[in-house]
Amino acid sequence: MKPAQFDYFAPAKIRDALALLEEYKDEAKILAGGQSLMPLLNMRLARPRALIDINRIVSHSYIRQKNGALAIGALTRHWEIETSPLVRQKCPVLAEAVAWIGYPQIRNRGTMGGSLAHAHPAAELPAVVTALRGELRIIGPAGERTVKAEEFFQGFFTVALEPNEILSEVRLPLWPASAGFSFKEFNRRHGDFAVAGVAALISLNERKECAASSIVLAGVNPTPLRAQRSEALLNGQKLSRETIEKAAALAAEDCDPPSDVHGSADYRRELVKVIVRRALEEASARAMQNEK
Amino acid sequence: MAQRYPIKVNVNGITYEKTVEARTLLVDFLREDLALTGTHVGCEQGACGACTVIMNGRTAQSCLMLAVQADGAEILTVEGLADGAALHPIQQAFLDNHALQCGFCTPGVLLSAHALLKENSHPTEEEIRLGISGHICRCTGYVNIVKAIQVAAEKGAENR
Numbered sequence: 001m002k003p004a005q006f007d008y009f010a011p012a013k014i015r016d017a018l019a020l021l022e023e024y025k026d027e028a029k030i031l032a033g034g035q036s037l038m039p040l041l042n043m044r045l046a047r048p049r050a051l052i053d054i055n056r057i058v059s060h061s062y063i064r065q066k067n068g069a070l071a072i073g074a075l076t077r078h079w080e081i082e083t084s085p086l087v088r089q090k091c092p093v094l095a096e097a098v099a100w101i102g103y104p105q106i107r108n109r110g111t112m113g114g115s116l117a118h119a120h121p122a123a124e125l126p127a128v129v130t131a132l133r134g135e136l137r138i139i140g141p142a143g144e145r146t147v148k149a150e151e152f153f154q155g156f157f158t159v160a161l162e163p164n165e166i167l168s169e170v171r172l173p174l175w176p177a178s179a180g181f182s183f184k185e186f187n188r189r190h191g192d193f194a195v196a197g198v199a200a201l202i203s204l205n206e207r208k209e210c211a212a213s214s215i216v217l218a219g220v221n222p223t224p225l226r227a228q229r230s231e232a233l234l235n236g237q238k239l240s241r242e243t244i245e246k247a248a249a250l251a252a253e254d255c256d257p258p259s260d261v262h263g264s265a266d267y268r269r270e271l272v273k274v275i276v277r278r279a280l281e282e283a284s285a286r287a288m289q290n291e292k
Numbered sequence: 293m294a295q296r297y298p299i300k301v302n303v304n305g306i307t308y309e310k311t312v313e314a315r316t317l318l319v320d321f322l323r324e325d326l327a328l329t330g331t332h333v334g335c336e337q338g339a340c341g342a343c344t345v346i347m348n349g350r351t352a353q354s355c356l357m358l359a360v361q362a363d364g365a366e367i368l369t370v371e372g373l374a375d376g377a378a379l380h381p382i383q384q385a386f387l388d389n390h391a392l393q394c395g396f397c398t399p400g401v402l403l404s405a406h407a408l409l410k411e412n413s414h415p416t417e418e419e420i421r422l423g424i425s426g427h428i429c430r431c432t433g434y435v436n437i438v439k440a441i442q443v444a445a446e447k448g449a450e451n452r
Binding site: 001002003004005006007008010034035038039041042043051053055079102103104105106108109189190191 | 294295297313314315317320336337338341344350351352353355356357358360361404407408422423425426
């Protein structure tokens with residue numbers, strides 16, 4: 001099928017985009033990379049009255065380090081993140097996660113902001129941004145506000161954005177360079193949505209015990225799910241095989257996976273146990289290596 | 293009448309100035325307005341890769357873009373690969389290695405292979421498979437496609 005008619009705008013400035021949102025409110029859709037919205041338009045599952053194409057707002061495509069965080073503009077495309085030396089050096093878990101998004105054509109067009117605002121429950125970026133305790137900068141008619149990733153994702157395809165607001169930047173606090181990390185995902189073919197995925201980070205103290213950890217699951221909950229009991233279990237502990245297995249089992253207990261054609265809820269729970277164990281093993285091995 | 297927007301696009305080295313409706317997909321613009329029917333319409337939801345073109349040096353699925361968004365862009369379609377009657381080395385390798393059967397997916401795969409070899413002139417088999425992972429070949433001829441891209445790489449296809 002082909003898209004239904006819409007009014008089309010391609011503003012070059014964010015304030016012009018905001019003015020259009022103010023005019024059309026929830027009858028407008030923002031077109032960023034289009035890798036999720038365009039299929040919805042083609043199938044007429046979305047029929048907005050206005051399409052606001054923000055691809056000309058080039059000032060919102062950047063990757064910068066500032067004040068102990070990585071700031072990434074909402075229009076930064078996945079391939080730019082994947083190939084950025086700064087990301088590889090300062091936030092390697094992000095580079096690893098991005099490589100799992102779709103395939104080259106999708107990564108060439110898709111954007112950071114688009115993926116976060118779309119909030120597919122199995123998407124990589126919402127999970128990894130939550131794992132990094134990211135903060136999202138949102139611009140609206142009244143000015144700017146900042147929302148923590150954990151509060152931004154509110155439900156199935158639902159985020160804390162008002163119809164007259166635009167996501168402008170994500171800020172990712174940097175972990176120490178010695179921290180270990182891992183991103184694991186299981187799907188039938190590379191590029192498919194995750195049947196289940198996990199982003200994990202671990203830092204060690206001088207006794208080689210876990211000083212801090214972050215474990216966030218994708219595809220097994222309406223929103224990215226922080227495995228809080230697993231994190232609490234690891235903190236202050238030696239990362240033995242037994243401890244890691246316990247943490248993985250807790251994550252599997254705490255998720256709320258869907259049943260669909262790709263796998264039953266029980267299957268996904270079992271999968272969570274396996275991929276969380278593998279992610280924690282890899283993250284802790286990397287952290288140990290870095291401490292040497 | 294729906295509003296029409298003027299666009300200027302360079303496709304395979306030729307500059308076209310046309311007007312399009314906002315909702316016209318890039319793939320339909322290429323096929324219907326420019327009569328370049330080598331770019332195929334498959335799934336129209338970004339899953340099959342048949343409509344892949346190279347836009348400003350990077351692959352893109354032309355069913356997931358509006359023609360109006362290509363204003364000012366440089367686009368390469370399968371028609372732009374050969375030099376007159378002389379096939380592009382990647383096309384020649386596909387022919388020599390029986391890397392196409394029905395041919396529906398071929399134009400898109402050729403462009404992804406071209407983009408891959410420009411970026412990585414000697415990819416491993418795994419890198420080739422990841423490079424073409426956005427394409428579905430329903431004849432399931434992947435083995436020969438991978439072989440053809442390997443042969444093209446050995447023959448230095450990236451110099452073209």
